[in-house]
Amino acid sequence: MSFNSNDDDSQQRFALGFLFALIALVVSTVVGVVVYKRGIAHAPAKPAIVKTVEVTTIGAGGNVIAEDAASVIVMDNGVVKFFFASGKAEVAAGANTALVEVIKGVVEGGKRASISGYHDATGDLVKNQELAKLRAMAVSDALKSLGVAEDKIELKKPEQSQASGSNAEARRVEVTLVQ
Structure with a gap:
């Protein structure tokens, strides 16, 4: 028991x-x-835009580009140019500020943002073309994150994607307003 x-x-x-x-x-x-x-x-929210570089506003013909760093320049003719470090597709900080006029033109002016990616002459041509496309898509994503509708953004392959000038000037994406 x-x-x-x-x-x-x-x-x-x-x-x-x-x-x-x-x-x-x-x-x-x-x-x-x-x-x-x-x-x-x-x-904290993860930022959509990486690297810290100041936005510069210059007139046509002025060259203020760091040799191998991301930067943004707003030209007095309304073109916004994003410059990229070699082999990189990260948009420089300051993109939000630089894109203000583009956003106004799209939202208030009924225009579209046309984005073209360029690359330098160094390295493999096919890889450079793909990198130019990735850079253009990064700028497109920055616009979308700021509220621009996807149908108001046009990715346009330039007639000549290999830009002239220094390699730092060639590694760029240009944003312009079109009807």
């Missing part, structure tokens, strides 16, 4: 231990989910 009593006690202890472990698992899972969700809600 004592043998059966020990068996029953052992089974009851096992069942209670299992139940407590299960309850602890459920409680810790709920607490973990709540902490995770609160952390996500308060986490």
Whole structure:
């Protein structure tokens, strides 16, 4: 009889231990989910635009381009030029500021933004053409993130994508307003 009593006690202890472990698992899972969700809600948003470089506004004919860094230049004729580091497709910080006039032209003026990507003469031509396309798409994504509708953005392959001038000047994307 004592043998059966020990068996029953052992089974009851096992069942209670299992139940407590299960309850602890459920409680810790709920607490973990709540902490995770609160952390996500308060986490800073991931920026759409990378690198920090100042926006420069210059008149036609002026050359203010860093040799191997991302930058943005707003020309006085309304063209916005994005310059890229060699082998990179990250848009320079300051793109939002530089694109203000383009956004106004699209939203208020009923125009479209035409985006053309160029590349330098160094390296493999096919890879450079693909990189020019990726850069143009990065600028397009910047416009979309600022609220410009996709149907108001036109990716246009220039007649000659290999631009003249220095390599730093050639690695660019130009944004212009068109009807």
